[in-house]
Amino acid sequence: MEFQLAWRFFKRELTQGQLLLIVLAITLAVLSVTGLARVSERLQVAINGEAATFIAADRIIDSPIALDNKILDIAAKLGLAHVTNMQFNSMVYAGDKFQLVTIKAVGPAYPLKGVIELASGETKALPQSGEAWFENRLGALLENPKSIELGNSELKLTGEISRLPDGGFNPFASAPVLLIALEDVDATGIIQPGSRVSYLYQFTGTASALKQFEAEAKPLLNNSQRWVDVQSGDSPIASAVKKAERFLLLASLLGIALACAAIGIAAQRYCQRHYDVVAMLKTFGASAKQIRRLFGIHLLLVTGLGIGLGLVGGLLLDLGLTAFLPAEIAAYSPPYSRPILLGVSTGLISAFMFSAYPLMRLLAIPPLRVLQRQLEGLQLGMWLHLLLSLTAMALLGYLYSGSIPLTLTVVFTVLLLGTLLSLLGFAMIRMGHSVGMKTTNPLQLALAGLRRRARQNALQLVGFSSALVLLLTILALRQDLLNEWQKQLPDNAPNYFLVNIAPEDAKPLNDFMNVNQIAATDIYPVIRGRLTHVNDEELISDEQQKQGEAGRVGISRELNLTYRDSLPPNNSITAGTFNQRDDEVSVETKVAERLGLNLNDTLTFTIDNQLVKVKVASFRKVQWETLQPNFFMIFTPKALADFSYTSMASFHLDDDKLKQAGSELSDNDVVLQLIKRFPTVSVIDVGAMVGQLRQIIEQVSLSLSLVLALVLLASALVLIAQTEAGMAMRQRELAVLRTFGASGWLLRSATGLEFALLGAIAGLLAVIVAEFALYMLKTQVFELVVYMHWPWWAIAPLMGALIVAFLGVWRCRQLLNQSCGELLKAG
Incomplete structure (x- = not known):
C-alpha cells in the first residue's frame, strides 16, 4: 500500500517538477564524485605510469644477493613481467688507458618501461653477447677505442648511450655507465665471493597485481633489500608525483564536500515543501509508521533516480574529458568499479545522513499546521544535523582518499566555515534591521529582504561561501604547486x-x-x-x-x-x-x-x-x-x-x-x-633527464587544470542549487510587493542588490576560511610556503557579489517578469 502511494507520489511530483531540486542535487553529488574519481584516478595512474619510466619499471627490488625464488614465484603467479639486472663497479682498459665504470648487466626484457636512447636515436634492441654500449663521456676518456677489456673478456663498443630510462641522478656516482648483456657477466670473472654487486629485479603489471605483489613480497625482504617505486625518493620526480596525487585527492574531497552541500540544501527544501502534505495525512488518520514508510520509499526512489543519472553523467564526463587528454594519458584506463561504487555510496550515504534531520522535522509536523501554517514541529536537534553531516563527509572523504590528514583538514575547515558563517553571517545580515523598514529605494528594499529572510539567508551564505572557499583553495594550491615546480626547473636549470x-x-x-x-x-x-x-x-x-x-x-x-x-x-x-x-x-x-x-x-x-x-x-x-x-x-x-x-x-x-x-x-x-x-x-x-622531468611536470600541470575545471563546474552547480532553494518564499514576497504597487525596475534592482550583498558577504567570509584552510594544507600536507593572499580580500567579495547577483537575477527572471495576478495564481 505504502509503496503504491509512494510510487504515485513520486511520478506526480517528478512530472510536475517538484522533485527537480533534490534529483539535481543527488545527480550533482554522484556525477561530481564519479566523474572526479574516474578522471583523477586516470590522471594518477597516468602520472605514475609516465613517472615509472624514471626507474624503467613499476617496482624494483634492490638486493645485494640473488632474490629468493619465492618472491619471483609470487610475481609469476600475479602475472607480472620482470627482468633481472646486475650493477657493479669495475675497471675497463683500452690500450694503456683505463677508467672506473659502472657496469650495468641487463636481461633480455630490459627496459620494462621507457626506451634506451643511443646517439643514433631510440632503440628497442640490447647489446649482443660480446658487445657493450658505452656512455658518451667514456669514449672521450679512453680516446674512442673500438673495444675494451673487462676482466677476462674483450667487448666491442657498438653503441653510444645518450640516456638510459633508469639512469637515475647521483652526481657523486661519477663513473660512466657501460651496458652489457647479463649472460656476459660470468665470462668476465669479475664477480667473486664477497664482491659488491647490486641485483636489480624490475617488475611491471596492473595496479591491482602490483598492490597484491607489494603486500605479499615486501614482508619477505630482509634489511639489506630495498623496495623501490617512483615515490620512494629514488627518482627526482617523486616529490612532484606525491604532491600531484595529494592535489588530485584533495580536489576529489572538495568535490565530495560540494556534493554534500548540494544534498543538504536540496533535502531541507524537499522536506519544507512537504510540511503541509504530512499535516494533511495526519489529519486524515495516517499513522506515524505509514508516513515514515511513505516518505522513506519516496526518498529511496528519488535517490535511486539521482544516482542513476549521476553515474551516467559521471561516465559521460570522463569520456568527454578523455577526448581532450594527450594520447599517452588517455591510454591509461583504470577499472570503473571504484568510481561507480564510490558514486553509489556517496548518493546513499549523503542522501540518508544529510536528509535525516530535515526528515525528522518533517515527520514531526503536527496536524494543527493545517490551521496554523507557522507550525514547523521539531525545533531542537540542530546539533544532530551537524553531527550527521560531518560524519557523512568524513566517512566519504576517508573512503575515497584513505588519508586522515586530508580528510580532517577538509572536515575542520567545513566546521569552521559553518560556525563562522552561522554567527558572523547572521549578525551582518541583521545589521540591516534599522534601515530595512523603509522600502523607498532598491537598497533599502534589498536590506529589508535580507532582514526578513535572515535565517534562510544565513543558510544560503553557507552554500555560497562553501563553493567560493573550495574554489579559492583549489585555485591557490594549483598555482602554488605550478610555481614551485617552475622554480625548481626553470629554463636555465642545470643540465x-x-x-x-x-x-x-x-x-x-x-x-x-x-x-x-x-x-x-x-x-x-x-x-x-x-x-x-x-x-x-x-x-x-x-x-x-x-x-x-x-x-x-x-x-x-x-x-x-x-x-x-x-x-x-x-x-x-x-x-x-x-x-x-x-x-x-x-x-x-x-x-x-x-x-x-x-x-x-x-x-x-x-x-x-x-x-x-x-x-x-x-x-x-x-x-x-x-x-x-x-x-x-x-x-x-x-x-x-x-x-x-x-x-x-x-x-x-x-x-x-x-x-x-x-x-x-x-x-x-x-x-x-x-x-x-x-x-x-x-x-x-x-639534460635528457631534465627534459623527461619537464614532460612529466607538463602532464601534471594539465592534470591539475582539468581537475580545477571539474571543481569549477561543481561549484557553479552548487551555487545554482543554493539559489533555487529560496524561490518559493521569494515568489510569495514578489506577489505581495506587486500587489502594493512596486514597479518592475524596483523589484529587479532590489533583487540584484540583495543577491549581490549576499555574494559580497560570502566572498569576504570565504577568504577568511580559505586562508585558514590553505595554512593547514600547506603546513600539514603539501609542505608549501605559507603567505597571505591580500588581493583576494578585495577580489573575492567583488566576484562573489557579481556571480551570486547574476545567478540570482537569472533564476528570478521569470518571477520578476510576471504580473501580480500571475504571481498570486502560481503561489
Missing part, C-alpha cells in the same frame, strides 16, 4: 654536473666557463665524513637497534660534507642563524628531525680518522629537486681546512644560447673541449 674537480682546477675551470659564457653554479668542495656522536652520545645503526641495542640511531653511511661562507641558493633557514663561528654547522631540516637534533647540539664527525666537533647553528630547508649541488651538512671553511677535498658544480648549456653569444661551437663541442682540458673532471649529462 650538466661536474664532479671530482681538483683544487688546482677550480680557477681554470671558472675561467673556461667565463670565456664560453656558460652560466654555472658555485664550485662546492666535497669531503667525505661519518657522523658518529651527538652530544658525546655514540650513535648506533639500524641493525644494532633491531638487535635490541639502546641508543640514538644515526646515519649508517658516510656523508658528503661541504663548507661555505654564505647560505647557498635554494636553501632557507628555518631556525637559528647560518654559520657565524668556526665550530658551527648548518643541518638540513629532515636530517635534523630524523636524528632528533636541537640547536646548539654538539655533533662529532670522523673524517680521515680524525674527529671534528661542531655545534648545530641552524636548520635549513633544501629544495632537492632543483638539480643543483645540495648537502645535508654545511661547515665553515676553517672547520674543514685541514682535509683534502674534490669539488663539484653544475651548469646550463644549450646550442641556442651559444649561437646568441656568437659561438660556432655546439654544446657537445664545448663539453668535449672541457673533458680534454680537464681530463680528471667527470662530466655528467643530465
Whole structure:
C-alpha cells in the first residue's frame, strides 16, 4: 500500500517538477564524485605510469644477493613481467688507458618501461653477447677505442648511450655507465665471493597485481633489500608525483564536500515543501509508521533516480574529458568499479545522513499546521544535523582518499566555515534591521529582504561561501604547486654536473666557463665524513637497534660534507642563524628531525680518522629537486681546512644560447673541449633527464587544470542549487510587493542588490576560511610556503557579489517578469 502511494507520489511530483531540486542535487553529488574519481584516478595512474619510466619499471627490488625464488614465484603467479639486472663497479682498459665504470648487466626484457636512447636515436634492441654500449663521456676518456677489456673478456663498443630510462641522478656516482648483456657477466670473472654487486629485479603489471605483489613480497625482504617505486625518493620526480596525487585527492574531497552541500540544501527544501502534505495525512488518520514508510520509499526512489543519472553523467564526463587528454594519458584506463561504487555510496550515504534531520522535522509536523501554517514541529536537534553531516563527509572523504590528514583538514575547515558563517553571517545580515523598514529605494528594499529572510539567508551564505572557499583553495594550491615546480626547473636549470674537480682546477675551470659564457653554479668542495656522536652520545645503526641495542640511531653511511661562507641558493633557514663561528654547522631540516637534533647540539664527525666537533647553528630547508649541488651538512671553511677535498658544480648549456653569444661551437663541442682540458673532471649529462622531468611536470600541470575545471563546474552547480532553494518564499514576497504597487525596475534592482550583498558577504567570509584552510594544507600536507593572499580580500567579495547577483537575477527572471495576478495564481 505504502509503496503504491509512494510510487504515485513520486511520478506526480517528478512530472510536475517538484522533485527537480533534490534529483539535481543527488545527480550533482554522484556525477561530481564519479566523474572526479574516474578522471583523477586516470590522471594518477597516468602520472605514475609516465613517472615509472624514471626507474624503467613499476617496482624494483634492490638486493645485494640473488632474490629468493619465492618472491619471483609470487610475481609469476600475479602475472607480472620482470627482468633481472646486475650493477657493479669495475675497471675497463683500452690500450694503456683505463677508467672506473659502472657496469650495468641487463636481461633480455630490459627496459620494462621507457626506451634506451643511443646517439643514433631510440632503440628497442640490447647489446649482443660480446658487445657493450658505452656512455658518451667514456669514449672521450679512453680516446674512442673500438673495444675494451673487462676482466677476462674483450667487448666491442657498438653503441653510444645518450640516456638510459633508469639512469637515475647521483652526481657523486661519477663513473660512466657501460651496458652489457647479463649472460656476459660470468665470462668476465669479475664477480667473486664477497664482491659488491647490486641485483636489480624490475617488475611491471596492473595496479591491482602490483598492490597484491607489494603486500605479499615486501614482508619477505630482509634489511639489506630495498623496495623501490617512483615515490620512494629514488627518482627526482617523486616529490612532484606525491604532491600531484595529494592535489588530485584533495580536489576529489572538495568535490565530495560540494556534493554534500548540494544534498543538504536540496533535502531541507524537499522536506519544507512537504510540511503541509504530512499535516494533511495526519489529519486524515495516517499513522506515524505509514508516513515514515511513505516518505522513506519516496526518498529511496528519488535517490535511486539521482544516482542513476549521476553515474551516467559521471561516465559521460570522463569520456568527454578523455577526448581532450594527450594520447599517452588517455591510454591509461583504470577499472570503473571504484568510481561507480564510490558514486553509489556517496548518493546513499549523503542522501540518508544529510536528509535525516530535515526528515525528522518533517515527520514531526503536527496536524494543527493545517490551521496554523507557522507550525514547523521539531525545533531542537540542530546539533544532530551537524553531527550527521560531518560524519557523512568524513566517512566519504576517508573512503575515497584513505588519508586522515586530508580528510580532517577538509572536515575542520567545513566546521569552521559553518560556525563562522552561522554567527558572523547572521549578525551582518541583521545589521540591516534599522534601515530595512523603509522600502523607498532598491537598497533599502534589498536590506529589508535580507532582514526578513535572515535565517534562510544565513543558510544560503553557507552554500555560497562553501563553493567560493573550495574554489579559492583549489585555485591557490594549483598555482602554488605550478610555481614551485617552475622554480625548481626553470629554463636555465642545470643540465650538466661536474664532479671530482681538483683544487688546482677550480680557477681554470671558472675561467673556461667565463670565456664560453656558460652560466654555472658555485664550485662546492666535497669531503667525505661519518657522523658518529651527538652530544658525546655514540650513535648506533639500524641493525644494532633491531638487535635490541639502546641508543640514538644515526646515519649508517658516510656523508658528503661541504663548507661555505654564505647560505647557498635554494636553501632557507628555518631556525637559528647560518654559520657565524668556526665550530658551527648548518643541518638540513629532515636530517635534523630524523636524528632528533636541537640547536646548539654538539655533533662529532670522523673524517680521515680524525674527529671534528661542531655545534648545530641552524636548520635549513633544501629544495632537492632543483638539480643543483645540495648537502645535508654545511661547515665553515676553517672547520674543514685541514682535509683534502674534490669539488663539484653544475651548469646550463644549450646550442641556442651559444649561437646568441656568437659561438660556432655546439654544446657537445664545448663539453668535449672541457673533458680534454680537464681530463680528471667527470662530466655528467643530465639534460635528457631534465627534459623527461619537464614532460612529466607538463602532464601534471594539465592534470591539475582539468581537475580545477571539474571543481569549477561543481561549484557553479552548487551555487545554482543554493539559489533555487529560496524561490518559493521569494515568489510569495514578489506577489505581495506587486500587489502594493512596486514597479518592475524596483523589484529587479532590489533583487540584484540583495543577491549581490549576499555574494559580497560570502566572498569576504570565504577568504577568511580559505586562508585558514590553505595554512593547514600547506603546513600539514603539501609542505608549501605559507603567505597571505591580500588581493583576494578585495577580489573575492567583488566576484562573489557579481556571480551570486547574476545567478540570482537569472533564476528570478521569470518571477520578476510576471504580473501580480500571475504571481498570486502560481503561489
